[in-house]
Amino acid sequence: MSRSKMENVADEKVGFFQAKLLEWYKLNGRKFYWRKKGLSSYQYVIAEVLLQRTRAETVANFYPQFIIEFPNWNALANAELQRLEDYLRPVGLYRQRSVRLKNLAIEMVKRKGELPKDRKELESIPFMGQYIANAVELIIFKEPSPLVDVNMARVVERVFEPRKLADIRYDPQLQALSYLIVNHKKAKEINWAILDFAALVCKPTPLCSICPVSIKCNLFKNLKVNNLD
Structure with missing residues (x-):
């Protein structure tokens, strides 16, 4: 198959995947406080920081109260570490996270709450690794960046x-595919759809029988072949 034909096949599969996941998300997407419209950039960023390597349901249990207790960067920068630790205890590594979160808040106070659009400068901010920087680009700057976890x-x-x-973070194929998949006018919804789909259907042990994309899924195809053998 020529390169151009291969690219067309890939584009067709991506389009199929985007359409099916958006359909699935409309019916099955999870509802979380941080997915509401009209939240401040502070509220969005804090949610993504807390969600990193943590189940969304765990964060959902304390996030609304966390925002009430620490409503802005100033409040968070001035918070006592013990108080932060009390909130972050459910998410693991809470002492390290408390220090890093406070350092992030102190830096953002210095910046008067303004997040830079320059990617290199954005990633230089404490706690702003690849994932959080992508989330900022996606949610704050409305750019089609993938939430690759x-x-x-x-x-x-x-x-x-x-x-x-x-x-x-450094796999070129995975990163390129992820950017291609979320390169859509509904980039935010596609990201959330994939995360919810991973939590509810494409789990570590996948529920292939209810998967809307199984007919074009390489894993499902291999499972069928192996079962026939």
């Missing part, structure tokens, strides 16, 4: 192609 990686690898590197 282990859950999104699992879905993308199963449906499309497995990555080559252990660290998802």
Whole structure:
């Protein structure tokens, strides 16, 4: 198959995946406080920071009260570490996270709450690794950036192609595919759809029988072949 034909096939599969996931999300998407319209950039960023390597349901249990207790960067920068630790205890590594979150708040107070659009400068801010920077671009700056965590990686690898590197942040194929998939006018919804789909259907042990994209999923195809053998 020529390169142009291969690209057309890939584009067709991506389009199918986007359409099916958006349909699925409309009916099955999870409802979280931080997905509401009209939240401040502070509220969005804090949600993404707390969600990193943490189940969304865990964060949902304390996020609304956290925002009431610490309503802005100034309140968070002036918070006592013990108080932050009390809130973050459910999410693991709470002492480290408390210090890093306070440092982020102190930096944002210095910046008067303004997040830079320059990617290099954005990632230089404490706690602003690749994932959080992508979330800022997606939610604050309305750019089609993927929220690539282990859950999104699992879905993308199963449906499309497995990555080559252990660290998802540096795998060129996974990153390129993820950007291609969310390059859509509903980039935010596609990101949320994939994360919810990973939590509810494409779990570590997948529920292929209820999967809307199984007919084009490489994992499902391989499972069927192996079962026939």
